[in-house]
Amino acid sequence: MAFVNLKSKVIQVKIVYYGPGRGGKTTNLEYIYQKFRQRINSEMVTVKTHGDRTLFFDFLPFDIGLINGYNIKIQLYTVPGQVKYNATRRLVLRGVDGVVFVADAMTVRREKNIQSLENLQENLTSYKKGLNTLPWVLQYNKIDLREQGIPLLPVDVLEGDLNREFHAPHFPASAVKGTNVVATLKKIISMTIASIKKEFL
């Protein structure tokens, strides 16, 4: 739920990276943080356990500058992907304006992706939102593993499993290498801003 401050002309927008545990959500934000360091004037906030798994969320504020005279502040969040953390996952989703679903392209993770997407839909329903109306994009992550001979799901299988009903934009990506990380981000930002514009600006 974006907040528009008509006095200071600032709009705050919440984008959440969602997906199965170890899929690469935190790695996406780390890459963005490194890449745009000069433009981000605060530290990335992470609430994690010592195994580097996200316990509550990661948070990265990201200014994209002026649109129609409004200063747009994008707030990037990741959820904890592990199944047991659903209560905190749902909290992070509160007031979400756009979602990046980071699927793990490894063949062994096929079921986990499907379960995580179902879980996203359940949690969105609890806020009276859904994937048919909310701006969202899919990222098929870890494509760099192909070089190491690790079996990956072909894009049409991933599309069939996750995106058949929705036809959301999708990006094959490698969060560690940075492939399509920025493209994914740009796409979700432009879709989210477009939907806020329709409603507000």
Add this chain to the structure above:
Amino acid sequence: MSYALDQKQLDRIEEILKTDLIDNGVRCVFLIDMAGNIITNLDNGEKQHDIYSLAALAAGNFGAVSAMAKIIGESEFSLLFHKGKKENIHFNKISAEFLLITIFGNDISLGFLRLKVSESVEQLKRIMESLMSAHA
């Protein structure tokens, strides 16, 4: 979905927070929503905090504590307060969607702070009523 506050509403809110809280010795006050957005923030000019990170963590923290209350059968905990050596932080819910956070030093007693916060909250509620019903 998005929502907005105009100049007049924000001026009025800031005036309340300034006279009730900042002028009474509070270092820093934030009005945020449960998504972690900052509606307004004021400070006494002494210290700059990373306000966006603070708001994100405060909204998460408040949400987590509310969820704990529900699990043990409380509708909510009425006092949410973290005490430090020099700085203290206090949370007060305004409605299901909005939260007032104050940061204050040991020169103010918790009792006095709570009194001043609840006075501001009453006034804020009136200004934000239209927004609250829109979210209900």
